[in-house]
Every structure is written in C-alpha cells, then in structure tokens.
Amino acid sequence: MITVRGWKTRQIGELGRVVTGRTPPTAAGDVFGDAYPFITPTDMDGRRVLDRTERGLSEKGANLVNSSQVPEGSVAVSCIGWQMGKAVLVTRPSFTNQQLNTVVPTGEVLPEFLYYHLCTRQAELKNLGSVGVRTPILNKSRFEELEIAVPPEAIQRRIVGLLSAYDELVENNTKRVKILEEIARSLYRDWFVSFRFPGHEKTKLVSSRAGKIPEGWRPCLLGDLVDEIRDAVDPAEVAPATPYFGLEHLPRRSIALGEWGQAGQVQSTKLWAKQGDILFGKIRPYFHKVGPAPVDAVCSSDTIVLRAKDRENFGVALGCVSSDSFVDHSSQTSQGTKMPRANWGVLKAYPCPLPPAPLLTRFNEIIGDTVGLLRNFVLRNRNLRATRDLLLPRLISGEIDVSTLPPEPAAS
DSSP states (O other), X not given: OOOOTTOEEEEHHHHEEEEEOOOOOGGGSOOEEEEEEEEOGGGOSSOSBOSOOSEEEOHHHHHHTGGXXXXXXXXXXXXXXXXXXXXXXXXXXXXXXXXXXXEEEOSSSOHHHHHHHHHTTHHHHHHHSOSSSSSOBOOHHHHHTOEEEEOOHHXXXXXXXXXXXXXXXXXXXXXXXXXXXXXHHHHHIIIIISOOOTTXXXXXXXXXXXXSEETTOBOOBHHHHEEEXXXXXXXXXXXXXXXXXXXXXXXTTOXXXXXXXXXXXXXXXXXXXXXXXXXXXXXXXXXXXXEEOSSOEEEOTTEEEEXXXXXXXXXXXXXXXXXXXXXXXXXXXXXXXXXXXXXXXXXXXXXXXXXXXHHHHHHHHHHHHHHHHHHHHHHHHHHHHHHHHHHHHHHHTTOXXXXXXXXXXXOO
C-alpha cells in the first residue's frame, strides 16, 4: 500500500478491538424487543447511520450475548454473502448478528474516517472472502489484517467534514421524504379507510359491492382503476445505462424509490415501466416493497407494474397499493410456501371505492404534488451521493490535498 507522507499504515486489528456479532438463542424466548438495536446486513441499505433496524433485542436477549455488545462510535462491517463490505456507523450501544464484524476504535483513527475508508474497500473485501464456497465469508482474523492508511487527526477531521457535509444533506432530504410519506399515508388512511374526509360528518355509510362506503361514492375495485402492464423487454436491446429496478432496489415500506441499477448489469427478459407506474414486489409481498417509478426504467419480472387508467385515479391507486391493509391482503392471498408470490388475478378484486369528483381531484392533487416532491428529493440525493463518491476515494487515499478544497456545502 502506497501512503502519503505523514500517513501511517495500520492493520484493522491495530486500530481497535474487533467484535464478531452473535444472535441470541431464540429457544430462550422473548429475546427480541426494543431495548437495543440489532444490526444485520439487511439493515445496511446505504445509510451512514441507522436510525432504525428491522429488529431489536430485549434486555433478556442482550444479556444472553452481552459480550458482543458494541458501543457508540463503532463501525460495523458485513463480512458474509453478497452484501459483504457494507459499512455503517454505530451511534448508540448495539448488537449485531454473526454476519458482521465491528471495529471499536481505540483513538488513533476517527470512527467516521474509518467508516469512509471502508466504504472504498467493498470490492476488495469481497475478494478477500472465502474462495470455493457458495456463500463467501471474510473471517475475523483476515478482516483484522486489512491495511489502512491513516493520516494525522487534523487531516482526518477535514476529510470527514467534507464528506459528512454531503451525507448530512442526504440525511436531511431523507427526513423530509419520511415526513412527506407519513403525511400521504395518513391522508389515505383517514379519507379512504376510516372515511374521515372533509364533510364526512354529514355523510352516511351505505352498502355496496365494495362493502360499506360513504353515500355518493362509487363502489370500485382496484382493477377498475389500474391496468397491469406486462411490456416485456430484453435488457440487451436498451441502452446499458437505462435504470433497472430489481427487488433488491425497492425499499421496505417506502414509496420513495431512490436506488436502482443499470440494464447493462442484468440478463433475461424483464418488464418495462414508465415514470409514474406503480411497482409492487410480488415475491414475499409482506416485505412491503411498493412505490411509483421516478424514471422510465426496466424492472424485474417479479414486479407487478400498475398504470392508472385515468390520471385522476393515480393518487387513490397508489394509496391503496401501498397501504398496510393491501399488503397484508396480498400476503394472505399469495401462492407458494418457500417463495410466496402475490397474485394480481386476486388483488385486482380488492375494494377501492372512489369519492365524488371534487374530493377525488383534491386528493389526487395532494398526492401528485407529494410524489413530485419525493421524486425531486430522490434525484437530489442521487446527485449528492454521486458527487461524494467521486471525491471519496481521492480524499481517503490522500490524492487530493484537503487544504486546497473549498468549504463544505451548507446543510439545507
């Protein structure tokens, strides 16, 4: 490893204590809860810090694996499978499963600098994984031998400040996305599930083929509002840089689809989706992967692509398909045991009543504006990440003299 003058070459094991995670025995019962975050590779979705994890540990679960607790200021790294090399900053006392090794720095390296450095080494870490096995594994001892060029602390802080500025902008935008999503979700739930829409006090419920609905509403089914689109496309016949949505790119319980790959990276027949089409992950539908495509794209054939028959119905259709009740229904009616799949032939009969035109227009305008804002934040974050990723390896390697760079962008 070539290092810049004044930078020191250190092994991971010299920079701190490395802790391999453990999963408490489920036979003990009540090991999961909300006392401590329990980090797994699934949680590592590109966020620098995890404000939430899919599961947590109870006090009982934490006591069973107490020796593997990691403190605030640690850096957790996935060391198994296709997600190997992903890193995340630990911001409060946490636990991880056995697929992660966590570095607890002793002081020579800032946690944030170590995190950014490891972000540039993902491909290398994958190559260091076990060869000749179906699931590659980077064991603890080999991980500890990984060499890192460590600059003086002042330079570390300057590099971290520059890179963090971009990530803070991304995180601020992400917070706005969550607020907008919750507003849209609550509005649909209030108006179309609880029927607490403007003027509901003077409207009685009547029987219909869609169940009890407010008087004056139309008893529609989801299939009356949207068409399933099955436009097949060979990825080899489109530009390689064409956006591609695989199921791995669709976030759980979020309609802001901000990650995608490229058509040139996939093979076999896929589906074509236009901007605004609603994508619904039909494999293991309980994962709740659904949202409108922010760009024209190729998508996985394991996606149900839905297009509103009338743009006035888009907001209601999106609210319905992304609702908890619809996702629960799709899971309960899915087919298959090991790999359950949602069935559009069943889902299209899901009740989705429509209100009178003025109320429908008002709702659709609100949801349309919200989706537009979400798209703007998604694209803005992609641009910020792209800029950061261009700087990241050059800063971490010392190729760029940080003293010549302009001040960090201000958060907004």
